[in-house]
Amino acid sequence: MEFTAPQSPAGLHTTPSWLLNQAATYAGRLIGEGFAAHDLRGYHYRLLASLAEDGPASQADLGRRCGIDRSDVVAAINDLAGRGLVVRAPDPADRRRNVISSTEAGAEVARRMGETVARVQDDLLAPLSTTERAQLTRLLTRLLEHHSRH
Amino acid sequence: MEFTAPQSPAGLHTTPSWLLNQAATYAGRLIGEGFAAHDLRGYHYRLLASLAEDGPASQADLGRRCGIDRSDVVAAINDLAGRGLVVRAPDPADRRRNVISSTEAGAEVARRMGETVARVQDDLLAPLSTTERAQLTRLLTRLLEHHSRH
DNA sequence: TAACCAACGTTGGTGCGTCCAACGTATCAC
DNA sequence: GTGATACGTTGGACGCACCAACGTTGGTTA
Numbered sequence: 001m002e003f004t005a006p007q008s009p010a011g012l013h014t015t016p017s018w019l020l021n022q023a024a025t026y027a028g029r030l031i032g033e034g035f036a037a038h039d040l041r042g043y044h045y046r047l048l049a050s051l052a053e054d055g056p057a058s059q060a061d062l063g064r065r066c067g068i069d070r071s072d073v074v075a076a077i078n079d080l081a082g083r084g085l086v087v088r089a090p091d092p093a094d095r096r097r098n099v100i101s102s103t104e105a106g107a108e109v110a111r112r113m114g115e116t117v118a119r120v121q122d123d124l125l126a127p128l129s130t131t132e133r134a135q136l137t138r139l140l141t142r143l144l145e146h147h148s149r150h
Numbered sequence: 151m152e153f154t155a156p157q158s159p160a161g162l163h164t165t166p167s168w169l170l171n172q173a174a175t176y177a178g179r180l181i182g183e184g185f186a187a188h189d190l191r192g193y194h195y196r197l198l199a200s201l202a203e204d205g206p207a208s209q210a211d212l213g214r215r216c217g218i219d220r221s222d223v224v225a226a227i228n229d230l231a232g233r234g235l236v237v238r239a240p241d242p243a244d245r246r247r248n249v250i251s252s253t254e255a256g257a258e259v260a261r262r263m264g265e266t267v268a269r270v271q272d273d274l275l276a277p278l279s280t281t282e283r284a285q286l287t288r289l290l291t292r293l294l295e296h297h298s299r300h
Numbered sequence: 301t302a303a304c305c306a307a308c309g310t311t312g313g314t315g316c317g318t319c320c321a322a323c324g325t326a327t328c329a330c
Numbered sequence: 331g332t333g334a335t336a337c338g339t340t341g342g343a344c345g346c347a348c349c350a351a352c353g354t355t356g357g358t359t360a
Binding site: 301302304305306307308309312313314315316319320321322323324325326327328329 | 331332333334335336337338339340341342343344345346347348349350351352353354355356357358359360
């Protein structure tokens with residue numbers, strides 16, 4: 001893949017937030033291309049993966065689990081339901097809620113997209129040794145951990 | 151700042167591209183808030199910083215220097231010119247081109263936004279030691295370097 | 301029981317960053 | 331001179347993230 005990095009401003013080349021942004025943009029491009037093969041996007045994968053891993057949930061809970069706004073969950077679930085990857089059923093115990101469950105087809109798509117994601121990691125981290133990959137993962141995890149507990 | 155990290159899908163918690171995306175999103179939020187104080191956005195900063203560091207250039211060259219599409223450069227330069235931060239003048243040597251130069255005010259705004267960016271780095275990297283910050287920067291640089299030379 | 305507040309799904313809209321296609325104009329290489 | 335290329339510009343698209351508001355339903359408290 002052709003990835004032409006911006007040349008400047010030179011000062012940004014050593015600015016962590018810029019490097020982070022660039023690396024994430026590149027990773028996102030790889031991921032996006034991989035997902036395009038399934039004609040789905042990031043939101044769909046997050047939802048399918050969450051359903052596969054943690055089971056059925058209301059839309060609001062799904063949104064919280066995946067870090068997606070309630071309103072965006074609606075649209076994504078519409079897409080997934082339209083393709084039979086997910087089932088939306090009213091919750092008899094609480095009529096405000098819809099219970100979303102993955103279908104067999106949905107679980108299969110989640111599995112294949114997961115493979116795509118795994119392949120992308122290898123592409124992305126190709127220049128780093130195993131130790132360095134762990135280092136990077138650890139540093140990023142620490143960063144996020146810290147900022148999520150304000 | 152309140153940053154509520156998504157809970158799941160659990161598998162993503164250790165996926166580098168996901169961590170990268172999350173960290174970049176958070177950094178972008180910090181940067182965006184800082185820039186909002188100047189009523190400007192990322193594109194504007196990149197352009198102003200590039201002009202300050204590497205001097206005047208045509209819009210196309212600016213786009214290449216900053217990694218911004220030509221068409222997006224047009225709009226951003228319109229904004230900057232409208233605020234007197236930048237001057238757009240036809241290039242006498244090549245009538246296809248506009249030469250964009252930073253004004254004094256533009257240079258000053260670039261400087262102040264640069265300070266904002268520096269402050270954000272400190273916020274962002276707060277949980278990491280000096281050594282770890284250098285490590286992170288090095289790893290990300292290696293990553294980008296590798297992928298930009300395909 | 302009635303009043304109130306909170307949570308749910310949904311609609312519609314905003315913003316930023318990125319990218320692409322197409323046009324008319326100007327320049328360069330042959 | 332002709333054809334390819336670069337330029338600025340317009341107008342549009344997409345993905346992700348976010349917000350305000352509404353009607354409906356549920357829980358809490360007076």
